[in-house]
Amino acid sequence: MSRKTKNADEMFDRRMFMAAGVGGIVWATLVGRLFQLQFLEAERYQDLAEANHVKLVMAPPERGQILDRFGRPLASQRQAGRVSVIPEQMKDPEAVLNRISNLIDLPDTRRERLIEEIRNARRRNAAFLPVIVAQELTFEEFSRMQVHAVEMAGVDVQMASTRSYPRGRDFGHVLGYVARASAEDLDRLTEGLVPEDRRIYQEMFRHPDMRTGRQGMERFAEDWLRGRPGRRRVVANAHGRPLWELEQDPKQAAVPGKDLYITIDAELQRTAIDRFEGESGAAVVIDIENGDVLAMVSTPAFDPNGFVNGISGADYAVLRDDPRAPLYPRAHGGVYPPGSTFKMVVATAALEAGVIKPEDHVRCPGHYRFGNRTWHCWKRGGHGAMNMHNAIKQSCDVYFYEIARRAGVRKIAEVSRKFGFGHTWVLGMTGARGGLVPDPDWKQRVRNEPWFEGETLNFGIGQGQLGTTPLQLALMTARIAATGAPIRPRMIGLGPNDEDDALLDEPLDPAIMERMKAGMYGVTSEGGGTATRSGDLGLGGPRLAGKTGTAQVRRITAEERARGVVRGGDAIARELRDHALFVAYAPADNPKYAISVIVEHGEGGSRTAAPVARDILAAAIRMNSGRTPTYAQRAATTPEPEAGDPA
Amino acid sequence: MSRDGFTGFTRGEARVRTAASTLQFAELGPFSKLARMPWGIVLLIFGVGLVGVAMLFSVGWDPVTQAPSAREAGLWREQLTRLSVGGVLMVLLALLPLGVWARLSWLAYLGVLVLLVLVDFFGIMGGGAARWLKVGPIVLQPSEPAKLAVTLAVASYYQRMMPLNGRSLPLWVHLGALAIILIPAALVFKQPNLSTALALTASGMMIVFFAGIGYRYVLGAILAGIAAVPAIYTFVLEPYQRQRVDTLIAGITGQTTNGLGESYQIEQAKIAIGAGGVSGKGYLQGIQSQQEYVPEQHTDFILTVIAEEFGFIGTVGLLTVFAFLFVWSFRVAARNRSWFGRLATIGATSTIAFFTIFNSGMVLGLLPVLGMPLPLISYGGTALITVMACFGLILSAHLHRDEKMTTHGPI
The missing domain is CATH 3.90.1310.10 (Penicillin-binding protein 2a (Domain 2))
Structure with missing residues (x-):
């Protein structure tokens, strides 16, 4: 064996050991680094990892x-x-x-x-x-x-x-x-x-x-x-x-x-809506004893389920452009002239002002002349001699022209506000409106014109500038029915405090209120009343007391009157027909519920609105909607938040 | 001394003399060779590949649905197919006598050179570099076969140049070898593909070292290399590569690096590795690396998944298995009877070892991020096939350790 050959083997082996040595050092370095990261600093990196992905x-x-x-x-x-x-x-x-x-x-x-x-x-x-x-x-x-x-x-x-x-x-x-x-x-x-x-x-x-x-x-x-x-x-x-x-x-x-x-009774609400049978309108039922709103109906309405996930532009346009206005909150945001339902307010104003006694008579020839103009009673031939009770019962316009003129616009406006007109009753809803109680100051401010006394006559029969909501009319009725006792309307039973928590407690003379109630009872239950057909609640005894009204949608011109008045029927387009109103309370002898109903373009208060109001009141009595609510117990036990912690 | 003069070694002769059989091993039929195949090593290599497949399955795991996620679910299946193809190829290549390898070496080398030049002209751009060549439906990355071809060519060159009398080679022979290495390396570098160029050069240098170049030249080369670092940094490196080096130095010296850009990847990799702790979070539990915190977790940074799920035990275990494979391969080199067999084995082993070391060093934040896959484990077809072919060569050198090289270079 040659030495040179042995040299080659030795050289190779030597270099192999050197390479293995370097490889060993590299291996040890890598393992050392892993030891550092995964053993010595593992905790720190585990924290970092958690901070990384736990959010x-x-x-x-x-x-x-x-x-x-x-x-x-x-x-x-x-x-x-x-x-x-x-x-x-x-x-x-x-x-x-x-x-x-x-x-x-x-x-x-x-x-x-x-x-x-x-x-x-x-x-x-x-x-x-x-x-x-x-x-x-x-x-x-x-x-x-x-x-x-x-x-x-x-x-x-x-x-x-x-x-x-x-x-x-x-x-x-x-x-x-x-x-x-x-x-x-x-x-x-x-x-x-x-x-x-x-x-x-x-x-x-x-x-x-x-x-x-x-x-x-x-x-x-x-x-x-x-x-x-x-x-x-x-x-x-x-x-x-x-x-x-x-x-x-x-x-x-x-x-x-x-x-x-x-405070609403959902079943009463449902019954009330059904009773409109597809007509447009509004109804508000109030519990006279405590001011709870038991039904707040505005129909037609929209389905809120459609809005939860964002309503499409097309769907919204259908609602918006519907001629029957389902988006319009009639009950608390619809402003209508109250028509004859307002006559109790005018009578109260006249009695408070002392310009007439209840038994005084005013002769109604069917029209009323003032200045160089003529105002008409709804009854062409006139009512003859009218005292206050009969004037309310038969809704004689001439009587109210006269007492309105005597009481004066300022007095009527003042009493209107005592009944809650002109105030925006929010009660936790959006879209509420206050309507308008006109007076000379308002006209001077807004129109920059003086008040004409002729306007007072229109005011006297609930027409003209006067604007009211069905909610306000229901409140008015509730105050009369409660014989002038204070009332606190509310719709939030158990919830945040109503910022609008207004007590309607302006003093009203109980004696006058008794007369108004008697008049309203006459309307539904005495001969000559305008709504005697709807006086019986159909519950085998109890009756309701109410007042009819008609809200003019358009002015009747002198020419039309000369031709023979056309107040409704097929001759007039539906959207121009008058609104029918009815306000009532029941039972008449022991008032519990007050209601206002408006049937849009329903024409006659006694014909279309009164039966609706009657049936809703009957349903409220039958279902005992005003009984103690279930939240009363909880409201009593829920502790009031403490102002300060003594500890 | 020697009877035929074709080999400069005595160990092989000793083996022949003492062996029970006097048969020329190279003349054995393929079935006898299969019987002598070191199946334990073959299975170990395949097993490491399966670890990669399992890690890819984990990367594609959706911990919410407890099922493979829709996006990366297919990776492991693809990799398993490649691994099987590569495994068969490796065994087939192991059956090739070294003489055939040597005969093919120059052809392969010239072919790779031509392809590299073609890439320069007709290459497909990808990731800012022209690395791929499209021939019909086949997409080729010539820099991958280049690793094997250069090894074979240099080994073959030394086999031809090695003096029969066992004297050491003159310097010019080594310089010739350097030229064989550096021409393709320069072409690859120009693509640019710095990592492959480095690997080519490094494994080539290892062959030159084992061919017996004088220590003074080795020392000189190391010193020159160190001296050239600032110059390379300034003139050779692209700005993004310089930034990676800066990031690395900042990381090692403990300076704060901003959480974005290059250092983000390294930071997240370190967190994933460290969070694994000693025993890891368990298979399929590596949130940090699964949930896309670590970019490139299925290719270059797959070690982070192993580290997070199997901890220190897993990572050290894997590095030890790799080390064992390399030691075994070096022993194959030492036992081989021909210069070609020895040096080709050295070259193939060095190629795989360099990728392993550079990849781990990079993932552990010890080396700059250079884009190197972890052999056998990272997702990627060409790299896997190349590594399997390198093992095929090493296995061939093991089976044909007593083969006498009767050829001097190309036919």
């Missing part, structure tokens, strides 16, 4: 329910199937939405809006927040989507909490509705908040399950119903998308909103 996310509170006086749900939270997409997980949003639209009903306009929304989410770096595609899935749609969602990246199908109005249209105008908070809503809700709270609100309302009251009670009682958002600990991925929940800190849990009880 606190907003947990939306469950919104409180709205219930009627007997605990029937009017607005509640309901679980419903929902499809949402997470923009960051979708490669081709348009293709995904096209596929979804093959499985469920998804209009083209909605799809275009969604694509826009997804694009915006990506721009705002909020692509991990779900965008809702469709809600309120039917069972078939829900199962179909669940089967196919697994094939579509970024599509989620789940049950979600959504606001629901089980009684739909019945309470549209009272409850209003909730909606996703718009920029304006956020500005309104965060007004006057410190920036920190403002941010919390903004984060909270970005949550797809969050809604805010946009109208009605939902808006009024927003703070009461909303509750407080909590924080959930979740594991999130690198893009911030929550993956799953960790155990919760009870102190961080969301506090659900409180339930709101309103």
Whole structure:
């Protein structure tokens, strides 16, 4: 064996050992580094990892329910199937939405809006927040989507909490509705908040399950119903998308909103709406003893369920352009001339002013001359000699022209306000209006014209500038029926304090009120009364007392009068016919419920409005709507918030 | 001394003399070779590949639905297919006698050179570099076969140049080898593909070292390399590469690095590795690496998934398995009877070892981020096939350790 050959082997072996040595050092370095990271500093990196992927996310509170006086749900939270997409997980949003639209009903306009929304989410770096595609899935749609969602990246199908109005249209105008908070809503809700709270609100309302009251009670009682958002600990991925929940800190849990009880009896409300039989109009029922509003009907109405998930432009246009105005809150926001239902106010003013005695007579020849003009009584031939009782009973216009002129506009306006006219009764709703009680000061200010005494005559029969709402008319009736006792109208049974908590307690002479009640009883129950056909409640005894009225929609011209008055019938287009009004209370001998009814274009108060009012009052008595509400117990036991903690 | 003069080594002769059989191993049929195949090693290599497949399954796991996620669910299946194809290829290549490898070496080398030049002209751009060549439906990345071709060419070159009398080689021979290494390395560098160029050069240098270049030249090269670092940093590196180096130095010296850009990846990788602790979070439980916190977790940074799910035990275990494979391969080199067999094995082993070391060093924040896959484990087809082919060569050198090289270079 040669030495050289041995050299080659030795050289190779030597260098092999050197390479192995270097390799060993490298191996030890790598293992040392791993030891440092995974053993010595492991705890620190575990903390860092947790900080990395454990995130606190907003947990939306469950919104409180709205219930009627007997605990029937009017607005509640309901679980419903929902499809949402997470923009960051979708490669081709348009293709995904096209596929979804093959499985469920998804209009083209909605799809275009969604694509826009997804694009915006990506721009705002909020692509991990779900965008809702469709809600309120039917069972078939829900199962179909669940089967196919697994094939579509970024599509989620789940049950979600959504606001629901089980009684739909019945309470549209009272409850209003909730909606996703718009920029304006956020500005309104965060007004006057410190920036920190403002941010919390903004984060909270970005949550797809969050809604805010946009109208009605939902808006009024927003703070009461909303509750407080909590924080959930979740594991999130690198893009911030929550993956799953960790155990919760009870102190961080969301506090659900409180339930709101309103004074309305949902069954009475339903009966009242049915009784309109499709006619447009309004009815308000008030409990005379405590001022609880038991029914607040405005028909036709809208279904608030349609607004919860955002109403489409087309659907909204249908509601807005409907000639029967379903969006118009007639009961508390509709302003009508009260017509003859206002005559008790004028009579009260005249008696208070002492310009006439109840037994004094005024002769009615069917017209009344004042200055160089002539005012007419509804009865062409005239009523003959009228005292106050008969004038109310037969609704003689000439009598009221005379006593109105004698009492004067200022006195009538003053007494009107004592009955609650001219005041905006909000009672927790939106869209309430106060109407108008005209007087010389108002006319000078607004029209810059002096008051003409002729206008006082119109005022005397509830026409002219005078504007009232059905709610105000019901309040007027309730005060008369209560013989002038104070009354505090309210619709919030158990809930936030009504800022408008106004007590209607201006003094009214009980003796005068007794006369008014007698007159109203005459209307329904004595010979010659204008509404004797509707006087019997049909309950085998108890009667109601009321007053008819007609609100002119247009002025009757002298020419028409000369031709022979056409006040209604087929000769006049429906939208020009007069509104029929009726105010009443029952039972007549022991008043419990007061009501006002207006049937739009119903023409005659006694013919169309009085039977409606009668049947609603009868229903209220039959159902005992005014009995003790279920929340009374809870209201008594709920401790008042303490002003200061002594400890 | 030697009877035929084709080999400069005695160990092989000793083996021949003492072996029970006097058969020329190279003349054995394929079935006898299969019987002598070191199946334990083959299974170990395949097992490491399966670890990669399992980690890819974990990357594609959706912890919410407890099912493979829609997006990356297919990766592991693809990788398993490649691993199977690569495994068969590796065994088939192991059956090739070293003589065939040597004969093919120059052809392969020239072919790779042509492809590299073609890439320069007709290459497909991807990720800011022209690395791919499209021939009909096939997309080729010539820099991957280049690793094997250069190894074979240099080994073949030394086999031809090695003096029969066992004297050490003159310097010019080594310089010739350097030229064989640096021409393709320069072409790859120009693509630009710094990591592959570095790997080519490094494994080539290892062959030169084992061919017996004088220590003074080795020392000189190391010193020159260190001296050239500032110049390379300033003139050779692209701005983004300089930034990576800056990030690394900042990371090692403990300076604060901003949470974005290059250091984000390293920061997140370190968090994933550290969070694994000693025993790891368990298979499929690696939130940090699964939930897209670590970019490139399925390719270059797959070690973070192993570290998070199997902890210190898992990572050290994996590095030890790799170390064992390399030690075994070096022993294959030492036992081989021909210069070609020895040096080709050294080259193939060095190529895999450099990728392993550079990848781990990079993931652990010890080396700049250079875009190197972890052999056998990272997701990626060409790299996996190349590594399997390198193991095929090493296995061939093991099976044909007593083969006498009767060829001097190309035919």
